[in-house]
Amino acid sequence: MKKLNIALAAVLITLATGCSKTSGVGGAAGDATPETLRVNAQFAKDLKLDDAQDFEDAKRGFIAKPAGKILAANGGVLKDFDAYNFLEGKAADTVNPSLWRHAQLNANYGLFKVTDGVYQLRGFDMANMTIIEGKTGWILVDPLTAPETSSAALAFARQHLGNKPVTAVVLTHAHVDHFGGVLGVVTPKEVAERKIPIVAPAGFMEEATSENIMVGTAMARRSLYQFGRDLPRDAKGNVDNGLGKDVAYGAIGIIAPTWLIYKPTQQTELDGVNFVFHNVPGAECPAEMTFSIPDKKLYDGAENLGQQMHNLLPVRGAKVRDALRWSNYMDQALEQTKDAQIYIASHNWPVWGNTNIKKLITMHRDVYKYTHDQTVRLINAGNTPREIADIVQLPKSLSGYFGARGYYGDIRHNVKAVYQFYLGAYDGNPANLNPLPPQASAKKYLELIGGSHKAVASAQTAFNNGEYRWAAELLNQAVFGDPSNKAAKELLAKTYDQMGYMAEAATWRNSYLTAALELRNGPPPNVVSEASMIQMLLQTPVERFLEAMAAGLNGPDAEGKDLKVNLVLTDLKESYVLWIENSVLHFKNGEPAADANATLTLTKEIFVKMIAGTAGVKDTLLSDDLKIGGSKIDLVRFFGLIDKAPGTFAIVTK
Numbered sequence: 001m002k003k004l005n006i007a008l009a010a011v012l013i014t015l016a017t018g019c020s021k022t023s024g025v026g027g028a029a030g031d032a033t034p035e036t037l038r039v040n041a042q043f044a045k046d047l048k049l050d051d052a053q054d055f056e057d058a059k060r061g062f063i064a065k066p067a068g069k070i071l072a073a074n075g076g077v078l079k080d081f082d083a084y085n086f087l088e089g090k091a092a093d094t095v096n097p098s099l100w101r102h103a104q105l106n107a108n109y110g111l112f113k114v115t116d117g118v119y120q121l122r123g124f125d126m127a128n129m130t131i132i133e134g135k136t137g138w139i140l141v142d143p144l145t146a147p148e149t150s151s152a153a154l155a156f157a158r159q160h161l162g163n164k165p166v167t168a169v170v171l172t173h174a175h176v177d178h179f180g181g182v183l184g185v186v187t188p189k190e191v192a193e194r195k196i197p198i199v200a201p202a203g204f205m206e207e208a209t210s211e212n213i214m215v216g217t218a219m220a221r222r223s224l225y226q227f228g229r230d231l232p233r234d235a236k237g238n239v240d241n242g243l244g245k246d247v248a249y250g251a252i253g254i255i256a257p258t259w260l261i262y263k264p265t266q267q268t269e270l271d272g273v274n275f276v277f278h279n280v281p282g283a284e285c286p287a288e289m290t291f292s293i294p295d296k297k298l299y300d301g302a303e304n305l306g307q308q309m310h311n312l313l314p315v316r317g318a319k320v321r322d323a324l325r326w327s328n329y330m331d332q333a334l335e336q337t338k339d340a341q342i343y344i345a346s347h348n349w350p351v352w353g354n355t356n357i358k359k360l361i362t363m364h365r366d367v368y369k370y371t372h373d374q375t376v377r378l379i380n381a382g383n384t385p386r387e388i389a390d391i392v393q394l395p396k397s398l399s400g401y402f403g404a405r406g407y408y409g410d411i412r413h414n415v416k417a418v419y420q421f422y423l424g425a426y427d428g429n430p431a432n433l434n435p436l437p438p439q440a441s442a443k444k445y446l447e448l449i450g451g452s453h454k455a456v457a458s459a460q461t462a463f464n465n466g467e468y469r470w471a472a473e474l475l476n477q478a479v480f481g482d483p484s485n486k487a488a489k490e491l492l493a494k495t496y497d498q499m500g501y502m503a504e505a506a507t508w509r510n511s512y513l514t515a516a517l518e519l520r521n522g523p524p525p526n527v528v529s530e531a532s533m534i535q536m537l538l539q540t541p542v543e544r545f546l547e548a549m550a551a552g553l554n555g556p557d558a559e560g561k562d563l564k565v566n567l568v569l570t571d572l573k574e575s576y577v578l579w580i581e582n583s584v585l586h587f588k589n590g591e592p593a594a595d596a597n598a599t600l601t602l603t604k605e606i607f608v609k610m611i612a613g614t615a616g617v618k619d620t621l622l623s624d625d626l627k628i629g630g631s632k633i634d635l636v637r638f639f640g641l642i643d644k645a646p647g648t649f650a651i652v653t654k
């Protein structure tokens with residue numbers, strides 16, 4: 001039986017890095033041009049970059065910092081604590097100075113005391129892990145992305161704070177950078193035996209295991225641009241992600257919550273500490289909650305509230321988020337923080353003092369509402385997404401506040417998200433109703449202007465004039481319309497360098513610089529290791545697998561095929577009938593069909609491993625836990641119709 005493989009990857013960045021297979025034009029990242037220097041100097045002039053408050057807050061309560069590296073089981077480096085040491089002093093020419101400042105703030109890592117009985121481990125991963133001292137042990141909030149980093153963080157805390165047991169785990173939301181490391185701080189056995197509460201918002205498990213499965217392969221590929229995985233860590237590469245530094249994707253896992261927060265506001269005692277949870281679904285994450293600890297005058301904003309403007313639509317792609325709802329949650333947060341003196345969150349550094357907390361929340365409330373309202377105003381005045389993106393700018397009262405600037409989200413992308421939320425991706429102009437695909441139209445344009453060399457010559461002039469957006473547009477046509485034009489790729493890479501160096505949003509910088517890297521080196525040899533997701537996949541409902549598998553059916557190849565397969569999962573005592581009809585793969589939970597071509601009997605674990613590609617054909621076929629009834633040939637034909645997407649597709653070349 002051939003290895004099964006379907007689009008099951010979440011937004012994942014694997015351990016293996018680097019671009020060994022070179023199919024690009026080669027070359028190295030350029031220096032900053034005079035125009036880039038000018039733009040960056042203007043940024044530095046317009047902002048109070050020497051404002052010291054954030055730097056004091058980011059260092060406040062520092063206890064100790066770790067050294068060296070955190071390694072994955074295969075020896076790959078998950079975290080190198082020295083990787084960002086270059087972020088010293090004034091901004092490099094090749095980094096937007098506002099982003100440089102933010103990157104320096106996020107470079108403060110280690111163990112920090114927030115207040116009596118509350119500690120944070122920052123910089124062990126992209127997110128923070130918070131420790132709250134209970135009566136008998138520690139309540140851990142958001143145990144990072146990977147067990148490798150969460151266990152290292154916990155061990156580091158124990159080294160400095162004493163050896164306390166974990167008495168509860170709080171998972172604020174269903175994004176993997178906040179729960180994927182849970183198995184590094186507790187085991188399912190401990191949770192069952194010691195009845196450790198695993199507290200999460202309603203809908204957590206469903207969202208955690210499903211949000212990124214369906215288009216996970218493409219999303220993971222695009223996330224390399226957002227997070228800049230393959231970029232060097234230096235002033236011409238990755239300096240930050242906005243939310244923090246590297247995502248440390250190791251062997252991610254999940255544990256089903258034992259305690260769901262389902263009311264809008266719900267008071268709960270955990271190990272003697274009184275928590276007030278606030279559900280905030282459908283804004284930053286489909287399942288998310290914030291919380292207050294009134295006795296400590298502390299408020300945790302989870303990821304609804306951080307030290308930058310968030311994404312209404314990440315550049316990696318996602319379902320679009322609701323700006324108005326998000327803003328409304330900020331209004332509620334103002335109510336919830338009436339007495340708060342300390343704000344902490346899942347990313348970045350804390351804020352102390354009620355006035356400062358109120359300001360942070362108010363700024364976020366108004367950034368999202370301004371973005372929403374002004375986009376809607378301009379939509380109703382007849383503007384389309386690209387036009388709105390060039391018009392909307394935050395008022396000075398909002399843009400002058402660092403804690404809501406676009407280091408992760410960018411307002412030019414967020415206004416497009418608002419447009420999409422209400423009207424979809426089509427701008428209403430029939431010229432865009434059925435346009436030629438990009439490569440075909442690029443060829444036509446090149447024919448019209450007399451060849452790709454003309455486009456490159458014109459783009460060179462634009463580049464020399466610092467018109468990088470136009471240069472990129474022209475060169476993109478040249479590369480798509482004439483993939484053999486090496487000069488077009490070289491100049492496009494140089495153009496993206498400059499666009500990256502000027503970008504204030506870390507996600508935009510990473511996107512441009514990754515584009516340049518791939519023009520020079522080709523697409524990456526790997527994107528996602530499904531094996532690293534195995535613990536999480538084992539917890540994913542079978543229906544989610546089958547839905548994703550159905551979406552991998554090669555429609556044209558399936559035309560006229562009439563096949564039916566029984567899937568019997570012995571450990572779950574469940575069976576499914578899978579069949580192809582009208583080139584569509586259907587399934588239903590029920591008794592095996594008597595007229596099926598074949599019956600596959602196995603455990604869910606083997607099924608998952610087959611799909612994830614961690615169990616080879618031999619292992620699978622020799623396993624005592626697997627039986628094949630009926631026609632083996634039909635079974636192979638059936639699964640042969642499921643496309644395997646390697647997920648390393650080209651983005652900036654064709």
Ligand SMILES: [Zn+2]
Pocket residue numbers: 127175177178243303346347
């Ligand atoms: Zn996060």
